[in-house]
Amino acid sequence: xxxxxPSKTVxxxxxxxxxxxxxxxxxxxxxxxxxxxxxxxxxxxxxLFSFCVFSIYLLGMLIGAGKVVxxxxxxxxxxxxxxxxxxxxxxTFPAVIQAYRNTKNQPLLxxxxxxxxxAQKLSEWNxxxxxxxxxGTLYTxxxxxxxxxxxxxxxxxxxxxxxDSSSKGKKSNNPSKDDTPTG
Amino acid sequence: MTLQMSPTYxxxxxxxxxxxxxxxxxxxxxxxxxxxxxxxxxxxxxTAFLGSIFLVLWLISLTL
Numbered sequence: 001x002x003x004x005x006p007s008k009t010v011x012x013x014x015x016x017x018x019x020x021x022x023x024x025x026x027x028x029x030x031x032x033x034x035x036x037x038x039x040x041x042x043x044x045x046x047x048l049f050s051f052c053v054f055s056i057y058l059l060g061m062l063i064g065a066g067k068v069v070x071x072x073x074x075x076x077x078x079x080x081x082x083x084x085x086x087x088x089x090x091x092t093f094p095a096v097i098q099a100y101r102n103t104k105n106q107p108l109l110x111x112x113x114x115x116x117x118x119a120q121k122l123s124e125w126n127x128x129x130x131x132x133x134x135x136g137t138l139y140t141x142x143x144x145x146x147x148x149x150x151x152x153x154x155x156x157x158x159x160x161x162x163x164d165s166s167s168k169g170k171k172s173n174n175p176s177k178d179d180t181p182t183g
Numbered sequence: 184m185t186l187q188m189s190p191t192y193x194x195x196x197x198x199x200x201x202x203x204x205x206x207x208x209x210x211x212x213x214x215x216x217x218x219x220x221x222x223x224x225x226x227x228x229x230t231a232f233l234g235s236i237f238l239v240l241w242l243i244s245l246t247l
Contacts, residue, residue, distance in 0.1 A: 013214040045209055048218075052202040059198060135195055142199055146206045153210040161211055161221075 010157035017042070022155045029154035031089045033147050036154035049150045057088050057143035064136020067125050071099035072116035079116070081137050087144030087151075196233070200226055 007020040019025060020040050029036025034050025037043075060068060069092055072079040086092050095114040102108065108115045117125065126133050152159070208221035 013212055013217055015213050017213055042213075044215065045213075048205060048209055052206050056198060056202050063195075131192075139199070142203065146203060149206060149210045158209075158211050158213055 012158045017157050019154070019157055026151050026155040029151045030087070030147065033089060033143075033150060036151065040154065045153075049147075053088060053143050053147050053150070054091075056139050056146070057091060060136045060139025060141075060143065062136075063132050063139060065125075065129055065132065066113065067117070067129070068133060068136035069095050069140055070114050070116045071095045073099075076119055077116075077122070081141050084141035084144040087147040088140070089147065092144070200229055204229065 007018050008022055009016055009018050011017070018040065025036040025040050027036070028039050029049075032050075033053035034046040034048075037046035037049060069082070069085050070079060071082045071086075082092070082095065086096075092114075094110065095116075098108055098110075098112070098115040102116050129136070204222045204226040205218070207225050208218045212218045212221055
């Protein structure tokens with residue numbers, strides 16, 4: 001017999017937002033940007049977040065000629081930007097697979113797409129792309145960092161503004177109004 | 184004094200500015216009108232913040 005698990009609701013901007021199961025929403029929000037909000041039926045925000053993250057990520061990949069997302073963590077290079085980029089979810093997973101295969105000395109896949117480069121290759125990329133490599137890296141990092149904010153929104157609901165003291169007490173787990181979200 | 188980079192580089196900040204402003208606003212509000220208002224305010228704030236840093240660095244560069 002299935003057990004009934006009540007979903008979590010918050011009141012924001014005088015609207016009741018049903019977060020359903022926040023952990024599931026957060027997981028989907030990480031996997032596919034916007035999917036967590038789609039699961040919560042916050043469709044407009046799902047579309048906005050999806051468009052924003054994917055467009056900036058794609059723009060970064062175009063500026064960086066598809067070479068700016070890779071995972072590498074060894075004595076040669078510690079790829080810190082990947083910690084931000086991985087926030088974009090499943091679209092960065094090829095880099096993890098390539099890094100794993102690289103450490104196991106297995107042949108790389110997909111014509112070495114998102115494969116960690118050697119130091120010599122990295123120098124060539126920097127020379128060929130000039131600032132495009134750094135700007136592409138920055139764009140994809142921002143896409144990932146934005147998705148961390150989005151995951152947070154899917155899990156907890158919208159945060160109050162930092163300096164907005166009037167919003168204190170607006171959030172509640174016992175909503176008194178039956179308004180529905182915009183999505 | 185001339186800018187030591189192409190001004191077109193500044194255009195690269197524009198997509199980031201627009202997208203981040205809307206994402207930030209949408210993680211603070213649920214109502215569409217409030218998201219748009221907050222997004223616009225955030226964009227102005229970021230532009231003013233970066234602009235002021237640019238101005239200070241430009242003034243310093245005049246003295247060099």
